[in-house]
Amino acid sequence: MFRHTKRLQFEARPERPDPVYARKLQELIGGAYGEMTVTMQYLFQGWNCRVEGKYKDLLMDTATEEIGHVEMLATMVARLLEGAPSTVLAESVKDPVMAAVLGGMDPQQAIVAGGGALPNNSQGVPWNGGYIIASGNLLADFRANAAAEAQGRLQTARLYNMTDDPGVREMLRFNLARDTVHQKQWLKAIEELESDGLETPIVPNAYLDEENQDHNHTIWGLSDGTDGPKGGWSKGKDGLEYLTDPQPLGGPGTAPAPDPALYGTYSATQDAIGTVKGKAQAKAKKATGK
Known part of the structure; x- marks a missing residue:
C-alpha cells in the first residue's frame, strides 16, 4: 500500500520560468537513468525479492523515495513552464506550438501535457520499461543500482552547471546529495550480501567448476x-x-542453406567449402586434443 503526502520531499520552486531548461530537466524524469527508471527498478526488485527483511526494506524504502523525486521534478518542470510558450514569441509567430519550438521547449509539453511535465526524456522520447533491471539476483541488481545512481548523479551534476537559477540549483543540490547516499548504500549492501554468505563476487556462483x-x-x-x-x-x-x-578458436561462421521457400541468396559451392573446412578443422582439433 502506498500513501501520498501532499508535500514535496524538498522544495521545487524556480526563481523564474525557463521553458528551455524545463525541457533539459525532462532527462532526469524520463531518461534511461532518470528517476522513473530507478523508481520502477527498485520497486520491481523489491516486489520480486525472496529475502524478507533488511534487503527488501532497503529496496522498498528507496523506491518510495524515488517516487517523491519524480514528483519534485515534475513540479519543477511545470513551474519552469509557467507562461510558456512565451507571449513575445506567440505574438510574432501567431501559433503557440510553433512558439514553443522556437522557444526551445518540447512542443509536447504544450500539446500533450498542457504546460506540464511528461514521462519523456529531454528529446521527447517516452520512458521505456526496458530501462529497468530486476533480475532476482540481489548482487547483480545492487551492482546495477549503484551504476544507475552514478549515471543519474552525473547527469544531475551536468544539469546543475546548465542553470544559474537559485531555486533550481537548491533542488538539484538535494538531488545530488541523495544520489550520493544511494551510491553508498548499494555499495555497502553489496559488501553485506557477501559477508552474509548470500552471494559471492561472481554472479551467479554456479557452474564455476564446470566452465x-x-x-x-x-x-x-x-x-x-x-x-x-x-x-x-x-x-x-x-x-x-x-x-x-x-x-580465433572456431571455424568459419558459415550459415546453413536457407529454406528454399524463403528465396534467400545461396551458393551451394560456398556451403560445401565451408563444410569441408569446418570438418577439417574439427578433425585436426580432435587429433591434437586442443
Missing part, C-alpha cells in the same frame, strides 16, 4: 596498444592473464 577452465582467467588483447597488461587486474595471485595475440 571451461582454460578461458576463465584470460583477457583477450584485441585493440592496439600495450598498456592493458599494466593494470592491477593482471597482477597478484588472482591476477588475470593478458593474451597479447589471441587467435
Whole structure:
C-alpha cells in the first residue's frame, strides 16, 4: 500500500520560468537513468525479492523515495513552464506550438501535457520499461543500482552547471546529495550480501567448476596498444592473464542453406567449402586434443 503526502520531499520552486531548461530537466524524469527508471527498478526488485527483511526494506524504502523525486521534478518542470510558450514569441509567430519550438521547449509539453511535465526524456522520447533491471539476483541488481545512481548523479551534476537559477540549483543540490547516499548504500549492501554468505563476487556462483577452465582467467588483447597488461587486474595471485595475440578458436561462421521457400541468396559451392573446412578443422582439433 502506498500513501501520498501532499508535500514535496524538498522544495521545487524556480526563481523564474525557463521553458528551455524545463525541457533539459525532462532527462532526469524520463531518461534511461532518470528517476522513473530507478523508481520502477527498485520497486520491481523489491516486489520480486525472496529475502524478507533488511534487503527488501532497503529496496522498498528507496523506491518510495524515488517516487517523491519524480514528483519534485515534475513540479519543477511545470513551474519552469509557467507562461510558456512565451507571449513575445506567440505574438510574432501567431501559433503557440510553433512558439514553443522556437522557444526551445518540447512542443509536447504544450500539446500533450498542457504546460506540464511528461514521462519523456529531454528529446521527447517516452520512458521505456526496458530501462529497468530486476533480475532476482540481489548482487547483480545492487551492482546495477549503484551504476544507475552514478549515471543519474552525473547527469544531475551536468544539469546543475546548465542553470544559474537559485531555486533550481537548491533542488538539484538535494538531488545530488541523495544520489550520493544511494551510491553508498548499494555499495555497502553489496559488501553485506557477501559477508552474509548470500552471494559471492561472481554472479551467479554456479557452474564455476564446470566452465571451461582454460578461458576463465584470460583477457583477450584485441585493440592496439600495450598498456592493458599494466593494470592491477593482471597482477597478484588472482591476477588475470593478458593474451597479447589471441587467435580465433572456431571455424568459419558459415550459415546453413536457407529454406528454399524463403528465396534467400545461396551458393551451394560456398556451403560445401565451408563444410569441408569446418570438418577439417574439427578433425585436426580432435587429433591434437586442443
